[in-house]
Amino acid sequence: MWFKDRDVGISTEFLSKTTESQKAYLNSLELRTVDSMKKFPFRRIPRRVPQNQNKKVKRKEYRMLSDEERENLNKAMNALKSKFIDNVTIWDLHTLIHYPDSAPGAHWGPAFLPWHREFLRQFEVALQREVPGVALPYWDSTLDNGLPDPSDSVLWTDELMGNGNGFVKTGPFQDWDTNVLMPLSPVPVKKLYRYTGGRSTDRLLSLGDVDWIISRKNYSELTFCHDKTFESMHGLSHVWVGGFMFVIRVSPNDPTFYMHHAFVDYLWEQFRQNQQTRYQRERDYARKICTKQHSFYAPMKPFNLRNKDGLSNDYTDFWYEYEPIRHCTEDQPSCDTKYLFCDKRVWRCRSKVQLGGNCTGFSLSDICYKSFCIQGVCRLPATEGNGFQRREKKQSGVVWMKSIMLTDDDEPLLSGIAHVTVRDEDGSEALTYVQRKTEYPEVPGLVYLPLPHPREGSPYTVTLEARDHYGRYCQSYCFNETVERYQICEPKLVIKSRPDSQSSNMSFTHSFVSRKFLDMDLSAHPSMWSVHTPFMVFACHRKMINSAQIMSISEDVKPVIDRTEYVWFRVNVLKKGNSEVDIDESEIEVQDLDDPTDSWISPIRRARSAYDQSIVFVRARNPFVFRRGVSVRISIRNKSKRLKCETRCNMGSTFEDYCENVVFLHERASRSQEQIFASDPSYLQLLGWKMSGHPNDWSLRMAYLSFYC
The missing domain is CATH 1.10.1280.10 (Di-copper center containing domain from catechol oxidase)
Known part of the structure; x- marks a missing residue:
């Protein structure tokens, strides 16, 4: 029942520090003197009417x-x-x-x-x-x-x-x-x-x-x-x-x-x-x-x-x-305010229900405020919700963050007019909506939040206001890593280029293309890729949230195994300190050891990562199609001549050992030497990255094979 609280420290302090002005104000509300109470302690002294x-x-x-x-x-x-x-x-x-x-x-x-x-x-x-x-x-x-x-x-x-x-x-x-x-x-x-x-x-x-x-x-x-x-x-x-x-x-x-x-x-x-x-x-x-x-x-x-x-x-x-409420009767089957309706089953006025509320069992009544009871929900006819129009505006000069909007039972909210308003310190606003269509690794109910681009040493604070498709307020919840659950939080984010105790621990990126990979772990075998629920979510219902249910939304999103013929993976190509090899003018060659006719050659300049010049992407047959596994030999060539480069293999997080220039790929993570590969070229620039939390805390798993030429 009702919690009987006994923490009275604040009132004790208040009583001991009440000022004369505060006492005078409180005494003025009584309009009765202490003297009269002392003089006539057992008689009722009528209080003077002001x-x-x-x-x-x-x-x-x-x-x-x-x-x-x-x-x-x-x-x-x-x-x-x-x-x-x-x-x-x-x-x-x-x-x-x-x-x-x-x-x-x-x-x-x-x-x-x-x-x-x-x-x-x-x-x-x-x-x-x-x-x-x-x-x-x-x-x-x-x-x-x-x-x-x-x-x-x-x-x-x-x-x-x-x-x-x-x-x-x-x-x-x-x-x-x-x-x-x-x-x-x-x-x-x-x-x-x-x-x-x-x-x-x-x-x-x-x-x-x-x-x-x-x-x-x-x-x-x-x-x-x-x-x-x-x-x-x-x-x-x-x-x-x-x-x-x-x-x-x-x-x-x-x-x-x-x-x-x-x-x-x-x-x-x-x-x-x-x-x-x-x-x-x-x-x-x-x-x-x-x-x-x-x-x-x-x-x-x-x-x-x-x-x-x-x-x-x-x-x-x-x-x-x-003043008592006049309840409705058969002679007067109405209530005296627009906020009440007549429940004719018991001839009694009841409160009306807001737009989007539950009206089950009252379909023939006037229960809904400024709406109609349709299939157990107060709705506006011929609209998706409250008639709000989706008007998207292209954003520029921002970073992107993921969030999720939730409806009853912490299920994803799928309406395309559910939205979040982002307000920055300058008073400018940006409106963003739930994604109508999602594809892996995006989750249902996803909304991308455009945030100010953080500059070195300059934090930004933004406030957020989320509304569902009926226009109802949605409460924000933030993930607490210590207790591993979502907890109530103010709809506010502090964005810094370098994280500290004051900044919000959310993932963000300036890349429109890469934003779908936020809160994702691409540092594992494709069969083990995982998507994490965003730092902040919005619950558009009135019940206590279930953190396990919210986290399961992302956990239930599984990668689709692509059966295309080829996959891509990374190798490192580095130049030794005293080497005269011109890597920029060299080529990389991949030879399938099980099928000599399958050979792939590319200039290193073209196959390089846009973000790290030492990473080169190479092609091999897809081990999910060729299920016995795929073995390839990789070589570096310069002017049609194979270079004698030193090869090392990544045997752990930081340890490398000498090895052959051969890589084995398999559909099972336990049998595959190179764990990280993908068939979709859009994944390549982010292969190996675990993008959870602030970008400064992201981690990169190294490629299996490295060349030192």
């Missing part, structure tokens, strides 16, 4: 807000996040007082409900100071429970709360910094982060949960020391949203926290209205409290109140009231 609040506000379900109301709310929340009091944002001040050291009676007991009622009221007052009249909405998660996949709810879109699958990169709260690293994360995360419904075992509050809560007969049945049922139920949605919401002390970093707790407060208010008189609402309390911090008269730390004050009728008399 002059700027002429009427109490109405808290609505978030999706019921008008566009103007939602805009004002977002404006107020972003203002709290951007304004500082002595180097701490106002938003973070509210988060810090939610820590266990600041609020020892806020959780795991009957004071949970009154403490959070006051906490929300103060936060709402803070919002109203930024935008007068704004009200804190609630998130009724039962509207999402019952969808085929609640994480597909329209709530988690750019238009409303932003994406829920990883770093929050869309919507009104995109790229928010947090006041602390995200607990339980294997990598440092200090940006707003969620994984809504990422684990199949988690769920949201249900109608059954709500019925249980509002049908309790007294406060002791609702929440008490040894059976914190309501508090545990509220934890369901915390865990389901995940990320910062998963852990008690840091959960207010996410705006979802306040809307979820407003719903919890609304459910409590329904219980109060249904089961208690006005007198009972302020007097009825749990009998078993376990710890003194949860007693009726205990101080409601860090506020200048007592726990009993949180039971006051003043909250809903003077400050706010809740």
Whole structure:
């Protein structure tokens, strides 16, 4: 269930270093003096209603807000996040007082409900100071429970709360910094982060949960020391949203926290209205409290109140009231907002599903937001996804990097309009798409990223934004070599010509032709060639990733054994220090020892590698066709005369020994002297290279045979 975090070091430090300005701000939200509490400790002193609040506000379900109301709310929340009091944002001040050291009676007991009622009221007052009249909405998660996949709810879109699958990169709260690293994360995360419904075992509050809560007969049945049922139920949605919401002390970093707790407060208010008189609402309390911090008269730390004050009728008399959702009926078969639809099977409004979401079982309903339910998916008719048009632009002066885009179950995303936007430090953008067709060694779902060409001593930082064919945000994951798995990472790359601790460990090349060989090992026998999954991949779904499944995408790509008649391999031809031989004017000859009629001769100048003048490519019959193996004798000729060159054979990574000028090729790696050969001429310049990681870390396996002339 809900993780009970006990790491309170940060709040301890905060309490000891709170400045006078910060204390003054927090005290101003209470509008009640400490003296009055000391003078009348056992009497309820009505809290003074602020002059700027002429009427109490109405808290609505978030999706019921008008566009103007939602805009004002977002404006107020972003203002709290951007304004500082002595180097701490106002938003973070509210988060810090939610820590266990600041609020020892806020959780795991009957004071949970009154403490959070006051906490929300103060936060709402803070919002109203930024935008007068704004009200804190609630998130009724039962509207999402019952969808085929609640994480597909329209709530988690750019238009409303932003994406829920990883770093929050869309919507009104995109790229928010947090006041602390995200607990339980294997990598440092200090940006707003969620994984809504990422684990199949988690769920949201249900109608059954709500019925249980509002049908309790007294406060002791609702929440008490040894059976914190309501508090545990509220934890369901915390865990389901995940990320910062998963852990008690840091959960207010996410705006979802306040809307979820407003719903919890609304459910409590329904219980109060249904089961208690006005007198009972302020007097009825749990009998078993376990710890003194949860007693009726205990101080409601860090506020200048007592726990009993949180039971006051003043909250809903003077400050706010809740507006319930009008659910659809046979007489009124519609809902009052474009974000909800009427489920006529139960005559109840539910959240609509975003484009690309799962609508299985609702094909005859209006479940899809701005789309239609077609074959169990919310789609736009006659389009591949969201109607986005693929417009490719030729890139120049860049280096290329591979990535993969993934869809449900970490399968490759094959849509040709799924794309990644690359933004460099200068603000320029490049758009690149998933490859419609791939050929070995390319993998399905492949996208080539054009990146700035790194210069010596000048690092480049680029940010990436991946979207699937429905326009939904895709979260980036980077491969960690230490633990050999993919982990969450920001969609950002640091490119340097020489790798260091700050640079990204990805393969890249300036060659458009050679880019398909990135993340590939060509330093082995063709039967053992392997393709590695790229450093960064993009998951365009809402579930926890499976690293083994992602890596298997590349592992499942096997080389196609070419049955053409000939293959190419390398030999080294070097000039001795005191030699007068003109190698540039020499020729290389290959004679098949099993077929004397098969002979190949070429000028060395023409057969040389474009990158290494000592490497010469030679031709022999294909051992995958001539399966007994192919033996060839290789000679160097100058003016029709064979040169007496010294020949050495590579017996290991660095060791050479004298040998004959004969090479044996076989379809089995264990029997072949020269391991590295290929039938496709496009492979030749990269034969022997293992191109994983930064180019400075690439390794080259030497040719088997070397001539010293």
